Amino acid sequence: MTGGIRADGRARSNRAFVTLATNSDYVIGAAALIRSLRRTGTTADLVVMYTDLPGGDLARISALGARLVQVDLLPTSDAFNALHGRDRLHGAAPFTKGEKPPFHTPLDNFAKLRLWQLDYERVVFIDADAIVLQNIDRLFDYPEFSAAPNVYESLGDFHRLNSGVFTARPGAATFDAMLAHLDRPGQFWRRTDQTFLESYFPNWHGLPVFDNMLQYVWMNLPDLWRWQDIRILHFQYEKPWQIHAKVDDLNVLIELWRAHAGDGPVPDPATLPPPPGAGPGRA
Ligand code: UDP
Numbered sequence: 001m002t003g004g005i006r007a008d009g010r011a012r013s014n015r016a017f018v019t020l021a022t023n024s025d026y027v028i029g030a031a032a033l034i035r036s037l038r039r040t041g042t043t044a045d046l047v048v049m050y051t052d053l054p055g056g057d058l059a060r061i062s063a064l065g066a067r068l069v070q071v072d073l074l075p076t077s078d079a080f081n082a083l084h085g086r087d088r089l090h091g092a093a094p095f096t097k098g099e100k101p102p103f104h105t106p107l108d109n110f111a112k113l114r115l116w117q118l119d120y121e122r123v124v125f126i127d128a129d130a131i132v133l134q135n136i137d138r139l140f141d142y143p144e145f146s147a148a149p150n151v152y153e154s155l156g157d158f159h160r161l162n163s164g165v166f167t168a169r170p171g172a173a174t175f176d177a178m179l180a181h182l183d184r185p186g187q188f189w190r191r192t193d194q195t196f197l198e199s200y201f202p203n204w205h206g207l208p209v210f211d212n213m214l215q216y217v218w219m220n221l222p223d224l225w226r227w228q229d230i231r232i233l234h235f236q237y238e239k240p241w242q243i244h245a246k247v248d249d250l251n252v253l254i255e256l257w258r259a260h261a262g263d264g265p266v267p268d269p270a271t272l273p274p275p276p277g278a279g280p281g282r283a
């Protein structure tokens, strides 16, 4: 590891599941994610990258057995930071499909790229707003760069990847090349790390949608939903620890997230009901 990154202790494995939390709201998500990963029986390291967090948050993550890695935001230019500021980005490229929470800072997303500086051979990154429902260790065998399509509305979604789950092989050369590609005069990444990664890895490999099932599929594409198949459930847009406009529609998913976030039992997803709009004849 070099500049901009300070790890707690040593790596115990050469593989790690990695997430990012730059504020206390995303720590709530990261804690549920770590708990859900533990339940899968994985022996890979569980890593939380963070920028600046209160001591209580750090203690909470440590107590779950995760390795803490402090990272700086990327050394991007003032012009880049201004273009990707929250208000500027929401004005230039408004979100029309769902609401981003107030604690979401677009510029912080790019800190994900610090994982290419980590001391692991293989990494699977997972957003802090996701939970893992089945063992996903096989993802370490997928090549760099693999991600699932950003499917939550229609067939057109298959053109784009979702950067909430992806596979990577850390390396300083890749990290340096990424920084050079990221911050060029006038370059604007309208969906931050997601559009950047799409551009940096134009021949990205596809993961099944079940490795990154987006919560809006429950409402918009109910026929795609089959609890037995879903390995990672990702709460894109509104977060399950927020009060928001879609809590009634997404109640079954939010309750499952709460079970993973807490100390009590977690239901077998196969016992959960299908989405309300699902058609007949589904297994
Ligand atoms: N993130 C963070 N702080 C921020 C914004 C994002 O730590 O201010 C991290 C966190 O891991 C989060 C991920 O980056 O899950 C991507 O953001 P988010 O999940 O909110 O985006 P969405 O999935 O809704 O597109």
Ligand code: MN
Residues within 6 Å of the ligand: 127, 128, 129, 130, 164, 234, 235, 236, 237
């Ligand atoms: Mn997310």
